[in-house]
Amino acid sequence: MQSILGLDIGGANTKACLLNLNKGKVVESKDYSKYHEVWKNSQGLSEILEELKNLFFMDKEKANEGNLTSKKGIALTMTAELCDTFLSKTEGVLSIIEMTEQIFGDIPLYIWTTQGSFASPAQIRKAPLQAAAANWLASAAALSRSPKLGSGSFLLIDMGSTTTDIIPIIRGKVMARGRTDTERLATGELVYSGLLRTAVNCLTDHIYIDGIQTRVVNEYFAISADVYRLLELISEADYDVPTPDGGGKDPESCARRLARAVASDLEELGMEKVQRIARYFQEKQINIITEGILQNISRKDLSSLYTFVTTGQGTFILQEVARRLSCSTISWWEIVPGAKSQQVMTAYCAAWLLVGDLAIRD
């Protein structure tokens, strides 16, 4: 029996997935996802990791049963190192690794890198930047190594709460041109716009009210989650990030925040106008995502018959873009072996990749 924990530590979300394996096959998997703003309290991450250890590795029955034969491992990937609580990405990477080692003790830690392979903590300490923002590659690598992936052209598109990753996978190979996030912003493989946390003034600088073009204020008043919640495209549970004003996540509270984005309020504008403004914001975000995809599908090595592999909370937006571009879509968990619908992709994939690597090493 093997137990491999995939760990994806983002700036705003810590996601984990435990795979229990028998003879290299996934027999059980458990997910975990917690919103925690690392930039506000980087030490709070320790508590989350502690909770995870108790949840996944302290099951006494199983621990006894597998005392001798069970093999444990942690596959770590991260993006939280970009948080401005760290002076540099290097400092961020080193802090996160140290914290993880402190909590998980002698359970072997493998860190996924932008080289597309795992490294030991000692190796990362020598060159920390290779561990920075490598999580997109974990998902893409798992897809590309899956026997279920066809030999055609795919775009893995992960629309998360904050960003959207667009990764070309061609004939079974990850063909991303950017490695660092900065490079990926240039190639259109990283679009910094997401389903929940994007401030609405980053979607457009104007909207229309009663036919009049009206500028949007540059304040942190309303976010993309308010748009989709008001339009009833996400539930209150899906809105799993803090509201800008600390208010509720019901449609009326969302409308209040959206009205504020044009220096108005819900009483002044009324619900119907705010709904139309929300619809406009949605259209602009669809345009932003489409633009990134159009940049990628202009690549000459990509077949004209490409398929979107969709993942993330924004999958419903990606399906609309796919329809506009007349291309087909498939969900990631239909491709990566053992995965289930609604699972946290990156954490699952990091764990699944480590399973493969350890099997080879043994």
Add this chain to the structure above:
Amino acid sequence: MQSILGLDIGGANTKACLLNLNKGKVVESKDYSKYHEVWKNSQGLSEILEELKNLFFMDKEKANEGNLTSKKGIALTMTAELCDTFLSKTEGVLSIIEMTEQIFGDIPLYIWTTQGSFASPAQIRKAPLQAAAANWLASAAALSRSPKLGSGSFLLIDMGSTTTDIIPIIRGKVMARGRTDTERLATGELVYSGLLRTAVNCLTDHIYIDGIQTRVVNEYFAISADVYRLLELISEADYDVPTPDGGGKDPESCARRLARAVASDLEELGMEKVQRIARYFQEKQINIITEGILQNISRKDLSSLYTFVTTGQGTFILQEVARRLSCSTISWWEIVPGAKSQQVMTAYCAAWLLVGDLAIRD
């Protein structure tokens, strides 16, 4: 027997529709459409009008038969007065009216105005600007006066070769806020982007080639007709405007022009890349039209349940926008009595409006 000729004289297209009526009902209609660039040769318009007279009013058999009882009339609407061959719109209006009177002699001429009613040539000579760019209102007025129009909220959207008109019609009334074209550019009721004649550098300032953002040259090298022809969304016959380089209207010639828009050629880029560039241009034009529509549907007097009344060569683009905005569409000829599919809407509507007005006057 009445014969009413609707005449829509645009800068690039002269369109006409003859209605033969019996007891006020349309019993026969004939269409005419000719591409002619008034700005290059304003006197050439005389030849077109002469051709029209011979075609529609010189049928000897009918002329004899109806010598005493037949009533003739011309309903004129125009946009050609904006052509830069005229020093001002006033000069343009007066020239076009004079030309029309010279050709059609004593057949009564009624000129449609931005007031939503017909005026005599003498009245227009006193205030010529009311005849300028009134053709959008002829179509909208005909719709609003049709007994078949429901009492809800409609947007009449006419995507022509050069421009797209977006006219709100609410509870049976034309509710356009702009009257002149300048005002309509401000309200979003006139979007200066069309299916055929729009230069591609007016759709976007950049495209993508093999993942690299690439600027578009500001030359008159390729037009929207090249985009849709290459994508096989229009036929060679639909491409009824001159090509920028004087070349062919086959897909390969279109691709050659589109490649030139990024300072390249078809040999260098290859057909597949140019097709992707065309797809990008199409997406940008859809965005431009959508933006104008979103401005209009932000109006507070428009119900959230609005319907597009579509017309013009770009109807297939409007149907895609409707799908994106989750609204229903209906064709104009399903609403205006006696009209047929594929008919030239404005000329038909101008004639139909005059029929109604003359019936009232008699």
